[in-house]
């Protein structure tokens with residue numbers, strides 16, 4: 300590596316009313332059926348991952364008990380060790396109803412937030428997000444609902460997830476409180492958000508993106524469905540940086556100037572700890588463009 304390092308491992312500010320968070324976060328989607336206890340959240344905090352991300356709908360996949368189950372598990376973990384609550388920036392999402400599938404109406408979202416608070420065992424959710432856009436809710440109505448959730452004290456900060464650039468624009472045209480995040484997919488294997496305007500909107504509007512599936516759900520590690528050329532470039536950089544392929548892939552997401560918070564999905568304490576090696580990875584401009592080219596991005 301000869302150029303300047305682009306990987307930014309410094310803390311991020313999502314919202315003026317929230318504590319700063321580490322550049323890596325802990326995601327609870329795959330908490331289902333793991334028998335998780337406080338040790339997994341402690342491992343995340345030890346690794347500097349103080350943003351803990353879940354959703355009301357998590358618990359349906361992988362043969363889970365169903366809607367709300369992962370929030371209940373997390374609520375029990377927080378109840379077992381009350382000292383954890385003040386160390387964690389607690390993030391959850393709502394607005395997906397299996398079978399409907401999306402509802403961002405005021406009545407539904409207010410009720411969903413109350414149910415999330417009950418399952419998590421907290422009066423106030425630090426960051427609450429609309430999980431997926433509902434095109435049948437007017438953005439002005441959603442903005443009013445979001446402001447009301449903050450005004451009532453049910454949530455400290457609001458965000459969205461999986462919003463396209465135009466959906467982001469339409470909401471911000473009506474929202475007169477800060478939008479803390481747009482949580483979007485980004486990985487070396489799926490770098491689309493860098494090119495379709497999603498991350499550009501975040502930069503323009505001072506919104507910190509949170510990034511899901513930075514390892515493409517593990518496929519960057521297993522190689523399943525990922526271009527062999529991309530795996531080869533990641534491995535070459537990993538050898539140079541003396542880390543594993545996963546660390547280089549995570550570092551790649553941290554190199555974008557939108558300064559994302561990257562949410563890791565592993566539930567294994569040893570892998571949570573190992574993920575911090577990504578923060579020491581150095582990638583320069585030539586490295587990140589090699590990754591993009593190997594991922595199949597056209598760079599004329």
Ligand SMILES: NC(=O)c1ccc[n+]([C@@H]2O[C@H](COP(=O)([O-])OP(=O)(O)OC[C@H]3O[C@@H](n4cnc5c(N)ncnc54)[C@H](OP(=O)(O)O)[C@@H]3O)[C@@H](O)[C@H]2O)c1
Nearest residue numbers: 326327328511512513514515516517520545563564565566
């Ligand atoms: N907003 C949304 O629509 C949305 C969608 C999807 C996810 N999310 C959020 O993003 C979080 C992360 O998503 P994700 O789980 O797909 O992320 P990911 O980090 O890309 O994938 C995690 C998977 O990779 C596996 N893995 C294999 N090798 C690994 C290694 N060396 N290090 C770490 N993991 C390895 C993990 O298995 P082990 O557990 O066995 O280590 C796990 O199954 C979720 O928990 C959720 O909070 C949000």
